[in-house]
Amino acid sequence: MISEKTISRLSLYHYLLTTLKEQEIEFVFSRQLANMANSTPAQVRRDLMVTGYEGNPKRGYTINELIVAIEEFMGLKEGVDMVLVGVGSLGRALLSYFYPQKPRYNIVAAFDKGSNSDRVVSGCRVYDIAELAPVLAGQRVTMGIVAVPAGAAQQVTTMLCEAGIHGILNFAPIRVKVPRNVYLENVDLAVTIEKIAWFANRAAGKKE
Amino acid sequence: MISEKTISRLSLYHYLLTTLKEQEIEFVFSRQLANMANSTPAQVRRDLMVTGYEGNPKRGYTINELIVAIEEFMGLKEGVDMVLVGVGSLGRALLSYFYPQKPRYNIVAAFDKGSNSDRVVSGCRVYDIAELAPVLAGQRVTMGIVAVPAGAAQQVTTMLCEAGIHGILNFAPIRVKVPRNVYLENVDLAVTIEKIAWFANRAAGKKE
DNA sequence: TTCACGCTGTGAAATCTTTAACAGCTAGGG
DNA sequence: CCCTAGCTGTTAAAGATTTCACAGCGTGAA
Numbered sequence: 309m310i311s312e313k314t315i316s317r318l319s320l321y322h323y324l325l326t327t328l329k330e331q332e333i334e335f336v337f338s339r340q341l342a343n344m345a346n347s348t349p350a351q352v353r354r355d356l357m358v359t360g361y362e363g364n365p366k367r368g369y370t371i372n373e374l375i376v377a378i379e380e381f382m383g384l385k386e387g388v389d390m391v392l393v394g395v396g397s398l399g400r401a402l403l404s405y406f407y408p409q410k411p412r413y414n415i416v417a418a419f420d421k422g423s424n425s426d427r428v429v430s431g432c433r434v435y436d437i438a439e440l441a442p443v444l445a446g447q448r449v450t451m452g453i454v455a456v457p458a459g460a461a462q463q464v465t466t467m468l469c470e471a472g473i474h475g476i477l478n479f480a481p482i483r484v485k486v487p488r489n490v491y492l493e494n495v496d497l498a499v500t501i502e503k504i505a506w507f508a509n510r511a512a513g514k515k516e
Numbered sequence: 517m518i519s520e521k522t523i524s525r526l527s528l529y530h531y532l533l534t535t536l537k538e539q540e541i542e543f544v545f546s547r548q549l550a551n552m553a554n555s556t557p558a559q560v561r562r563d564l565m566v567t568g569y570e571g572n573p574k575r576g577y578t579i580n581e582l583i584v585a586i587e588e589f590m591g592l593k594e595g596v597d598m599v600l601v602g603v604g605s606l607g608r609a610l611l612s613y614f615y616p617q618k619p620r621y622n623i624v625a626a627f628d629k630g631s632n633s634d635r636v637v638s639g640c641r642v643y644d645i646a647e648l649a650p651v652l653a654g655q656r657v658t659m660g661i662v663a664v665p666a667g668a669a670q671q672v673t674t675m676l677c678e679a680g681i682h683g684i685l686n687f688a689p690i691r692v693k694v695p696r697n698v699y700l701e702n703v704d705l706a707v708t709i710e711k712i713a714w715f716a717n718r719a720a721g722k723k724e
Numbered sequence: 725t726t727c728a729c730g731c732t733g734t735g736a737a738a739t740c741t742t743t744a745a746c747a748g749c750t751a752g753g754g
Numbered sequence: 755c756c757c758t759a760g761c762t763g764t765t766a767a768a769g770a771t772t773t774c775a776c777a778g779c780g781t782g783a784a
Binding site: 517519521522556558559562572573574575 | 770771772773774775778779780781782
C-alpha cells in the first residue's frame with residue numbers, strides 16, 4: 309500500500325528534479341535530494357522504490373530518467389484539469405496563480421453564484437453554479453477546488469461529487485462529507501496557523 | 517510527546533465547538549465531534565486527553581468548558597500576531613481573508629520589495645523588506661508568512677529567523693532551511709494538487 | 725434506592741511510517 | 755585486472771499513531 313505521504317514526497321522530488329534539470333545537472337544522489345526536501349537519504353530511496361526506477365551506485369539517479377519514472381508512476385504526463393467553485397478573493401488568487409504561469413495545472417471552468425458569474429477572470433470563464441452539471445458533463449475533469457464560505461461548502465461539494473468529480477481540494481473551514489469513492493483534502497488556514505503558533509511558542513522557549 | 521496531528525485536530529475541535537456553541541448547544545459526545553471532524557470517537561477522546569479536561573459519561577463534554585480547556589492548552593486566549601512577506605496575488609488574498617473578518621489572526625505588518633511597498637493593503641501597512649528587522653524589533657510577533665516567489669523564499673526566511681521569528685508558514689514551492697529552533701510548515705499547492713489528482717484517478721477506478 | 729445503559733478514559737494491540745543496517749554493485753585507480 | 759570507496763535497494767527494527775476493548779462511572783427509570 310502506498311501512503312499519502314509517499315505520494316506527496318514523490319511530487320516534491322519531481323519538482324526538485326525539474327529544477328536540477330534546468331541547471332543542466334545530470335545525476336543526483338539520494339543524499340542531495342533528501343537535503344533539498346528536508347528529508348533523509350533512506351526516506352528518499354524508499355520512496356523511489358515504488359516507481360520501480362533504479363539508480364546507479366556510482367552515479368546516483370539519472371535525472372532525466374527519474375523524472376520520467378515519477379511522471380509515469382504518478383500519471384503526470386498530461387497536466388491536471390480542475391474546476392473551481394467560488395470566485396471570491398481566494399478563488400481569484402488561485403486563478404491568477406495558475407494562469408498562465410502554470411500550464412500543467414489547468415482550471416478549465418470556474419463557478420460562482422449568479423451575480424458573480426458570466427465573466428472571465430484570469431482567462432477562465434466563470435459560470436453560474438447552476439450550470440455546474442451541464443458544463444462538467446462535456447469535460448473529463450477529475451478534480452474540483454472548493455473556495456466558497458463554510459455555509460455553502462457542503463452543498464457545493466455534493467454537487468461536484470454528483471457531477472462525477474473524484475478529488476476535492478477544500479479550502480472552507482468545515483469538514484465536508486464525500487462518498488467513499490471521492491478523495492478529499494482540506495487546506496484549513498486557521499488550523500495551520502494555530503498549529504504553527506503552538507510550535508512557535510514552544511520553540512521560542514528552547515535554546516536559541 | 518504530543519504530535520502535530522493531535523495539535524491540528526485540537527484546533528479543528530475548537531473551531532467545531534465554537535460553531536456548536538453558536539447554535540446554543542451545551543453538550544457534545546465524542547461520537548458527534550468525530551462525525552463533524554471526519555474522524556473516530558476513540559481518536560477524539562485520545563486527543564482530548566492531552567488537555568486534561570474530562571467529560572461526563574452521561575452528558576458527554578460540556579462545550580463551554582471544553583472550549584476553555586482547549587484554549588488554555590493551545591494558548592489561544594489571545595489571537596495570533598503574524599507578519600507577511602510578499603504582497604503579490606497570494607499575499608493580498610491572505611490580507612483580505614484575515615481583515616477584518618478574522619480578528620483572532622492579525623497580520624501586524626506586511627513587507628515587499630521597494631516598488632511594491634509604502635502603502636496600505638486591506639488595512640495592513642506594507643513596508644520595504646529592508647525594514648523587516650527594525651519593524652519587528654518593536655513587536656512581539658512569533659510567526660511569519662512567506663508568500664514570495666521560490667527564488668526569494670530562502671533569503672526572506674533567513675531574515676525572518678534572524679529577526680526572532682519562531683514559526684514560518686511557507687507558500688513558496690521550495691523547501692527552505694530554518695534553524696532547529698524555528699518551526700516550519702509548507703503549504704505547497706502543486707504538491708497538494710498532484711496528490712489529489714493521483715488519488716482521484718485511483719478512486720475513479722473503484723466502484724461508483 | 726437500585727439497576728441498566730451507554731458513555732468516558734486509558735492500557736494494550738494493531739497498524740502505519742521512518743530509520744537503521746547491510747549485501748551487492750559500479751566506476752575509477754593502481 | 756583487481757581492489758576500494760561509497761553508493762543503491764531492501765529487509766528488519768524501531769518508533770509513531772490509531773484503533774480496540776473494557777473497567778468504571780453518572781444519570782434516568784423503576
